[in-house]
Amino acid sequence: MPQPPVQPLKALDLARRIERGEMSPADVVELCAAALAANEERIGAFASLDLAGARARAAAAPERLAATPLRGLPVGIKDIFDTADLPTSHGSPIHAENRPGADAALVSMVKRAGGLVLGKTVTTPFAFLDPAGTRNPHHPEHTPGGSSSGSAAAVAAGMVPIAIGTQTGGSVVRPGAFCGVAAYKPSFRVLPTVGVKTFSWSLDTPGLFAAGVADVAYAAAALTGRDLRVDGDAPAAPRIGLARTHVWPEASPAMQTAVERTARAAAAAGATLREVTLPPVLEEAFRAHAIVQDYEAYRALAYEYDHHREKLGPNLRQLLDDAATLHADDYDQACRIAERARHALATLMEEVDVLLTPSAPGAAPRGLATTGQSTFNRLWTLMGTPCINVPGLIDESGLPLGVQVVGRFGRDRAALEAALFVERVIASGRAASGA
Template sequence: MTSDADPVLSASTARDRIASGALSCTALAGHCLARIEAREAEIQAWTHCDPQSVLKAARRLDGASAQGPLHGLPVGIKDLFDTHDMPTGYGSPIYAGHTPASDAAAVALIRRAGGLVMGKTVTTEFAFFNPGKTRNPHNRAHTPGGSSSGSAAAVAAGEVPLAIGTQTAGSIIRPASFCGIVGYKPTYGWITPAGVKTAAWSLDTVGVFAADVPGAALLGSVLSGRDLTAAAQAPSPPRFGFCRTPQWDAASPATRAACDTAIERIAAAGGDVEIVTLPAVFDELLAAQETVMAFEAARCLAFERDRHGAQVSDRLASLLEHGATISADTYQAALGLAARCRTALADCLTDVTVLLAPSAPGEAPLATEGTGDPVFNRIWTLLGVPCVNVPGMTGPNGLPVGIQLIGDANADAALLQAAQWLSEAFENPPSTA
């Protein structure tokens, strides 16, 4: 039996140990199952995990002649992704007991690469804001964030080295910040959402959670078909642009202090930071994201609203009702603003490698207050640009506070390289002697 104090095994370390013969797939699966057994009553990250099926699959991997890039690595699957051999409930009682006929594409790719699907992790209702049962591993009185709550909490608790989730507003970066792990939201469209319950087709982005940047790059490589693993090495300091965003007033003292500390660590490690101010056209972008999300959600969930309205939460029902009142012209205007801002963002990134901004307003709020505000994530999701949460700092309550890095579209490799460089700067603070 493992204990809560055991160190979290990173995906890269586990992969290397399996490849060398020092660790079997079955032993790693047993380690993760023991952690789940030890902490599930407290954290409640899973909707489905069958230990016997997991161990049977691990033994098959131990007997396989070929090893894929994820060989034997346990992966948590957000319960928004279809799985042919496990229930898929999308966080809603409407789909209780539902088992799809096939896997989502991302799940199939994980299996093809030798990944061990550990089970299904908790999602909020259809990936929107109605909280699930999961609690923050650092303090169970607090939320892990949403909507990818179970995936983030499972990785943070060391129950799996890797997990997948989705982001429509802030559902990769915010829970990664609250749980103190790496969250990587790739460029929109880099990972196919086929087989994922659609919340808003212009926004939904499949992303990954890991204990460190190399782990996120590894899983991102498998799912995107692009080799990002070399990007997890950081041979030279990137150029950072500190961007407060138009939402800076929402930043708590903890987040402002984290940004200041990040800038200090960058400078001490030999990096450069300059202030980047977004042009005025960005001022209405957050409202545009809310418009697009509501308009598309009202259409994506039309069946559930019309046929099972009594089983839709009041908060989601209100969003869908609002979305149904938005005109097509208003929706198109929001998409047009996003297109103009994408062009303007490319200009902002001319002299810097990545932008540095808050991941969330502050530490994770109490679970009774909801899943937290995606105010610092919405605009980047609408723009479809890649983002990474870099953990490493804590707030006044001892809970994690992350830093968000944002890259230009399709510049994911450079973004991950910058995230690794910043991670190393956090791990090796300057001496005060």
């Protein structure tokens, strides 16, 4: 089935136009409204919408909004974030009637920064692997990825310039890659999880989606007040470690080629490139991720499992059935491995600014029965390091292929700058051609 072309809204460009008085926040809301009218029925990115509210807030105080860090830009919020004025179902029928008494911290931060909450984006149930029905804007027979399915798809389809998701395995970087938009999972602790439905308290990490790397960096800076923008001077050429990792064979040939060509093109553009072999404790940590996640999920979702097991998705039900037998000693051991791996990774990364890896095994799989795999993401979630999906590559079938830039813990600005460098290399066409 042929698709209408989809085009993300560029947050940074819109913000500048508002800043210069060339557009108003209300104009941007209407751009979103037009994309929603054209695409939402086909894609299904939103769990609930508040277009009328966004229009009203944009109209009420345009000058005040235009002076805020987010300049009145509309924002989509994954439906596991509490919102006091919109339902918050966590993607599950168990909580279909849930109306929280307060906004999640990050929702408040969006409002404090002058963002307009346009709606809640579709999440897979409890942000796990059971799919939720959202379609990939680039091809409706393909998954948009998960669990932040709606946030990635909404940005890709131009329905909203900024969206918020969360990642426990690969739920920010993967859907960003599948939908062809920039996705940024910050260092652990940069964006708060307060008021977010917990799956794993050690792993759950909020993240951001926007058209490109500079857009997502702008949004992060506006939300946090941190020095994260990368749209000033041209990005410095980074020291890149090409990290194939032990799961490299699980990447498709197209993905392997994409990462290798991107690395070579970055080197040709001035980056320092070296092959990096991860120490063995990182492979142990890769396996420890599941233990940490599952042990915590069995407790975090105890109420739902104990009272509504039959209403859980089959993947989540199976995970929790199995997790019941995990012992605290296994968990403690997994946490200790993670801690050792963080130290080993920090040592390794004294010699490179970022690692370059696949964002996912390949392009978005065909079908809506799966949201894909977090194989190339979960280690970094456990490490708490910044990760950015860099968009711009497409595979032979026309679907987006994402490459991932992994930064050092707490060095998010350097990671974003390196991601911008890689994004420009890709945009120049050198990565695609293998030059």
